[in-house]
Structure formats: C-alpha cells, structure tokens
Amino acid sequence: MPRPLLEVQNLTMKFGSLVANDDVSFVVNEGEIVSLIGPNGAGKTTLFNCISGFYKPFSGKVIFDGKDITGKSTHQITSMGLTRTFQIVKPLKDMTVKENVLTGAFLHANSKREAENLTDQVLRMTHLWDKKDMLAGSLTIADKKRLEVARMLATKPKMIMLDEAMAGLNKTEIKEAMELCVNLNKNGMTLLIVEHVMEAIMPISNRVVVLNAGRKIAEGSPQQIINNEEVIKAYLGERYYAKSRQINGGI
Amino acid sequence: MNEIMKNRMLYLIFAIILILPFVLQDVNFQHITIMFLIFAGLGEGWNIITGFTGQTSFGHAAFFGIGAYTSTIMFYKFGISPWIGMILGALFAAGISAVVSYPCFRLKGHYFAIATLAVAEIIKQLFVSWDYVEGATGISIPVKPDSFWMMQFHKSKIPYFLIAYVLFIVATLVAVAVEKNKMGYYLKAIRESHEAAEALGINTTRYKLYAMMISSAVTAVFGTLYAQYILYIDPFMVFGLDISMKIVLLTVLGGLGSVYGPIIGAAILIPLSEYTRVFLGGTGKGIDLMIYGALIVIVACFEPRGVLGLFRRTKKRGAQYAKTTA
DSSP states (O other): OOOEEEEEEEEEEEETTEEEEEEEEEEEETTOEEEEEOSTTSSHHHHHHHHTTSSOOSEEEEEETTEEOTTOOHHHHHHHTEEEOOSSOOOOTTSBHHHHHHHHHGGGOSSHHHHHHHHHHHHHHTTOGGGTTSBGGGSOHHHHHHHHHHHHHTTOOSEEEEESTTTTOOHHHHHHHHHHHHHHHHTTOEEEEEOSOHHHHTTTOSEEEEEETTEEEEEEOHHHHHHOHHHIIIIIHHHHHHHHHHHHHHO | OHHHHHHHHHHHHHHHHHHHHHHSOOHHHHHHHHHHHHHHHHHHHHHIIIIITOOOOSOTHHHHHHHHHHHHHHHHHHOOOHHHHHHHHHHHHHHHHHHHHHHHTTSOTHHHHHHHHHHHHHHHHHHHTOGGGTGGGOEEOOOOOSBTTTTBOSSOSHHHHHHHHHHHHHHHHHHHHHHHSHHHHHHHHHHHOHHHHHHTTOOHHHHHHHHHHHHHHHHHHHHHHHHHHHOEEOHHHHSSHHHHHHHHHHHHHHOTTSSHHHHHHHHHHHHHHHHHHHHHGGGGTTHHHHHHHHHHHHHHHHOTTHHHHHHHHHHHHHHHHHHHHO
C-alpha cells in the first residue's frame, strides 16, 4: 500500500470573483511521479502557489507528510521537505552558480563545509559542475532551469514540484531533463510536475491529473488520460479538431 | 585561494590607513582621516541592510542619532562613561530598528525606502520637541580632562583616530563575517529574489530583521563616537537627512554590496567634502554636495556598481585582451 505524501483536499482558490481552483483534490504517493496538465489558464500554477504557501487557499486543505501545511509560509514548507521551482526562473543573478546552490544547501547543513560538500554533490548530479563559477544571470535558459532544480535539491527535499521545467528547451535538453527526473525518482524522490510538453512527461509519469478551468476533470495513468474523452475535448480536442478541419479543408 | 587574496587586500588597506595620520601630521588631515573612518564604518553598517539584503534605507541617521543621543544624555545627565553609552546606544538602536522596520518590511522596494525616510524624520521631530534632551538647542558635552574612559581628548587627535580606527575595523569585520557565512548568502538571496529565497527555506522577514538590527547597531556606535568627537549634538545635525544621504551616496559611489565599496566611497567623498569646505569657506557652503551629486549622476549613468564596478570592468577587459592575444 503506497503511503500518500501530499494530499490536496477540496482546495478552492479565488481571486475576487474569479475562481482559479475549484474544489480540487488529489493525492501524490511516496515515490511517484505525478504530472499536472491542463490548458493555459487552467489554474496549475495557482495550485502550485497554494501548495507551496505563496497563496493562502480560500478553502480546502493541503497535507504533506501527515501534517497540515495549509496557510503555512513558504519557508516552513520548504524546511519540511516540499519545495518547488518557478515557471519564470528566478536565478539569484548576481551570485555564481555555486553560490546559488550553496544558499539552498545551508538549510539542513550544520556547517559551511557540510553545505559546500552537498553543493558539490548536487552540482555534479545536475551537470552544472563546469559552470559553477559563472554568474547565474549569464546562464542559458536551459541551465537556468537546471539551476532551479539544483538549488532546490540542495535543500534536501522529500518531494519536489517542477513548474514547467521543460518549457522552452530543445529536444536534447528535454531529454536530459527527463533523465534527471527519472534518476531523482529512482533515488526515492517524489515529483509533481506541471508541464505542457506531453511527449516528455507522458512516458515518465505514474499518474496524470488534468485540470481545466480550475476543476479537476480527470486523473489516471497516462494511457487512460490519452484515451479519456473529456480530456481530449477539453485539452487535446481543440488542436485535434483544428487539425482535422485542416485536413478536411485540404481535401 | 581567491578568498585569502581578497582578505589580504583588506589587511593591506587597514595597514595603510593606520600609517596615514602618523606620516602626515597635519591636524586638518588627521581630522579628515577620522571623518573618513567614521563614514566608512557607517557605510559598512548600511551596506548590510541595503547592499547585501537589498532593502534600501534612507533613514540611517535615526540610528546614528540614537547612538549619539544615548551616550550623550547618559554622560550629560548622569556622568556615565560614553563607552557604556555606546554599547547601550547600539542595543537601543537595534531594538528600535526591529520595532520600526518589522511593519515596514511588508513594503517592498521604493515604498520601504520612503518609509525609512519618514521614520527618521519622525524621530528627529520627536527629539526637537523633547525638552528633557534640550530639544532643538542641542547638548554641549561638558568638557572633561583627557581620558580614555570618558572618551575625550583635547591635546591630540590621535586617540580619536585610534578609536575610530578600531571601530572601523570592527564594523568592516562584522560585514565580512556576515558576508562570508550562511547569513550573507541568505541576505543576498533575499536581495535577488524574495520568492526564490522563501522557496529555499529562508525566513525572509527574520533575516531582514537580523540584518537591520546589526546594521543599525553598527551605525549607532559611530553616532556615539561622532558626538564625543564633535562634543556637541543637536537633532538637525545627527538626525538630519544629510547624514543618511552621505552614507547612501558614499556606499553607492564606492560599490554597493561589497565590503570595499564604503571604504572607496568614503576615501573619495570625505576628503572632497572636507577640503571644499576648507578652501571655499563660508561661501562654498553646499558646493561639496553639488560635486557629490554630479559624481553620483555620473556613477549611476555609466557604472551602477560604483568605482568598484569600474575596477572589475577594466580587470575583465584586461583578462579578455590577454586571452585574445595569447
């Protein structure tokens, strides 16, 4: 029986009269890779912000590792072992790559030496070792995203949440990112991934949760999701519809 | 290796400063070195909250004044040594800064800067209308014979210089200690991105508060020294916008967020302001500030990282040149 690590229960988030997340519930079990998909404006990032403490949800609960973390501040949630990357990367620009990671490594290290050791380990794991003395602001977008992940790993999390970590990357970079995710997962990391690049996440996800207009419309294995009618209608549907029209028009 | 080299540079600067007033035994020059040390030290303190943490404070005169007034009142009213007043002043300043800036930290960017400016003005007005501390008339510190314990020296400026020197080194080393440790990384993370810092598990409010408290305590210490050196204080002098701005300008000119910045900035601006005052006398009032202003505009336009940025840029260019020719 898998142990649930993150439980989102009936979470609702409103901005004024706009309902960004409407009664969303799902569970991420320990050791799983779960991806969260949905068209633009479906409320994926809002949900992330609610889970990671940037927003206080309007109603509902978030439970992590058996503890209620609803409305806790972000740094508390990170200290408990749940951390996230940002869709719009936020490198600490005027600091070197190494300093960026070191900042994260201080969280659970008792001394600077210990933090530095952890930093070296993470830098090698994420293939940023060669660039460790570069300023974070001068990295390419792919490396900035990698740095986001590296910095997060340095806080020794139990679970990480990636917010569109692969958007804007080329094929090789996506492949590297996928490998990194799979490797992390093999080492016991639980992942929740928000992603638009379907071919990247479908093969590596254990389960997929689909949001549309703030509601959860489907949940299941990648196979089930691909064949789910409502998902096709809401998400893939438009594109398929457009494509089929194009083909018909061509004939 | 690089770190050792960097520190070596700092020790070299310390050594050069120590020799200065003994080589050039001109009283006016000694006065300038003392003012230089006071303002470089103030810059180091201010740098912690603004340079490292990115929370712009335009109100550091408040803490400077609290330091000056605490020791002066204790000496004037009760005859207590300014050394004790200095320590108490630093503690007061740290406490007051914590109380005042806790609500202000909800404000970001410019709004925080405006709030600090307002707080300093409020504290100034309080002292102006507070009779117990002689209000706007100010306090002339009773002259006592030369003594280390009473921090008064009338025969020579050298003892003042040595005290300022030690305090300046302490302030600089505090800044170095903050920068090189966990706290420094955390403060810089907060400066670069509030959200990213939070996501890294940094309690941003707490660390900003720590930075503010250390910064204001350092500032207050120099307030006490300044009062004992000038032997007269009034609210306009120690709580004035002049002091706040001077601290800001010299650090920005030298290089924000670096331990060397305030030293370079003070080394340029303090002699400039003191010498223009000497040469132009009463007629040249404010001309030093005009030159200041012009310098700041030039720095802001061409090298926002200050003189230090200029150094780095030429160094980098040199390295690139070496690479292309090799």
